[in-house]
Amino acid sequence: MTARTGEVGHFEPPPAARESLQGHYAGFASRFAAFAVDLVVLTGIFILALATINFTANVLVGKDVHFNRGNVWVIVAYAVWAFIYFAHFWGLNGKTAGGALFGVQVVTNDGADVSGRQAIARALAFPLSFLILGLGFLGILWGDRRRALHDVIAGTVVIYSWDARTARLRFLSRSPYSAPPEPRGNGRRA
Amino acid sequence: MKQGRLKRTAKGHTLCVDPLAPLRTKRGRLASSAEAMAQAIAERVIGQVVGALDLNALLAEIDLNAVLETIDINQVLRQVDLNSLMDRIDIDAILNRADVNGLLDRVDVNRLLATVDINRLLSSVDIAALIGRVDVNQIVRQIDANEVIDKVDLNAVIGRVDINAIVQRVDVDALVEQTDLGSVIAKSSSGVASDVLDAVRSRTVGVDEFIARFVALLRRRPYIGPPGPPAGLRVGAAS
Numbered sequence: 001m002t003a004r005t006g007e008v009g010h011f012e013p014p015p016a017a018r019e020s021l022q023g024h025y026a027g028f029a030s031r032f033a034a035f036a037v038d039l040v041v042l043t044g045i046f047i048l049a050l051a052t053i054n055f056t057a058n059v060l061v062g063k064d065v066h067f068n069r070g071n072v073w074v075i076v077a078y079a080v081w082a083f084i085y086f087a088h089f090w091g092l093n094g095k096t097a098g099g100a101l102f103g104v105q106v107v108t109n110d111g112a113d114v115s116g117r118q119a120i121a122r123a124l125a126f127p128l129s130f131l132i133l134g135l136g137f138l139g140i141l142w143g144d145r146r147r148a149l150h151d152v153i154a155g156t157v158v159i160y161s162w163d164a165r166t167a168r169l170r171f172l173s174r175s176p177y178s179a180p181p182e183p184r185g186n187g188r189r190a
Numbered sequence: 191m192k193q194g195r196l197k198r199t200a201k202g203h204t205l206c207v208d209p210l211a212p213l214r215t216k217r218g219r220l221a222s223s224a225e226a227m228a229q230a231i232a233e234r235v236i237g238q239v240v241g242a243l244d245l246n247a248l249l250a251e252i253d254l255n256a257v258l259e260t261i262d263i264n265q266v267l268r269q270v271d272l273n274s275l276m277d278r279i280d281i282d283a284i285l286n287r288a289d290v291n292g293l294l295d296r297v298d299v300n301r302l303l304a305t306v307d308i309n310r311l312l313s314s315v316d317i318a319a320l321i322g323r324v325d326v327n328q329i330v331r332q333i334d335a336n337e338v339i340d341k342v343d344l345n346a347v348i349g350r351v352d353i354n355a356i357v358q359r360v361d362v363d364a365l366v367e368q369t370d371l372g373s374v375i376a377k378s379s380s381g382v383a384s385d386v387l388d389a390v391r392s393r394t395v396g397v398d399e400f401i402a403r404f405v406a407l408l409r410r411r412p413y414i415g416p417p418g419p420p421a422g423l424r425v426g427a428a429s
Contacts, residue, residue, distance in 0.1 A: 021395060021416055022419075023418060023419030023420075023423050024415075024416040024417065024418035024419055025416060025417050025418040025419075025420075026398070027395070027397075027398025027399065027401060027402055027416065028398065028401050028402075029394050029397035029398045029401060030391075030394045030395060030397075030398050033394055101387070101390075102390070102391055102394055103391045107420065107423065108420075109420060110420055110421055110423070111419065111420040111421065111423025141401065141402075141405050142405065142409070144417055145417060145418070145420075146417065157418075157420055159418060159419060159420070159423070160395070160416075162391050164391075164392070164395075
């Protein structure tokens, strides 16, 4: 990120913003970054929920409820929560929190909105891509349509949904970028 | 003797018609009195005949179009200094007096135009000076604009305009830079947050492209950019 303070030199818009990639198949880095953000968000919410349960039990019963990562029920609850999180957002508009942040969206093979059934299938098939030593994600790197295993199973693809052209217009509209200061002739006056 | 009397008689008769007849000469000698008498008679007869003619009726009998066809108008126009001719004409006064519609009804314009070399004609006319002398406001006042517009098929005119080509010629970036549109867009967004988001997305897409190029290198295939979009996708609706 570029800091904008005081005198601003000549800026070039980000290369990717020169061309709108909206609708093209999203690449590995964008999808991985979106997933990482989702992981942080859903884990944060899960920990917050556990803390709330602990606090409530302490207030009502007077006992602390200790959750540790080895507890099977905690793992199951976390898995169920992750399934609900992903299935809900993919079925809602194809975007999770991470997807919205990085501008990627899940759509069907022909570009339509994902149905609830497809969202559930994708959320169920998602762990498979991990369970086979991550080989399920190789399709994002090697495939012509950048589809992972769970995409193939659910009949979905992931596309860029952010409009780089609008971003560029925003970029141009910033006065320090759009109108670089005129050279002053080394301080001499005409 | 008889011949001398005839001369005197003729001389006396001619003197009644043309007192100057004796003074006319032919090749350095006096003209014969009979010849002089015939000439004097012819002059008077022609004058009376012409006076008795109805020229309007005669002109009505003439096919003007046929006459015009026999004239080389281009040749005539070449010999005329149109600019000086135009300078001598009070065009406004003519336009005020002329019933242009009636005049045009009587002229076979197509036939007339077919005989005129328009390019040569226009090249010899100082159009700027001509237009400068025309009171355009007065002409415009005489035109019923509504009637003219009614005759125009606007759909056909618009149908001939390639709007896409016009839009393609618009430099949107320059437009944004030179107008307040950019500031409107900037105000409609959340400012710094949007900048950060655009930058993060842009960098991530850059990494996507880098990885894709690297993989293409490993596969020994040329990389021609990100694939897609899927068929049937409405790109505008994807955002």
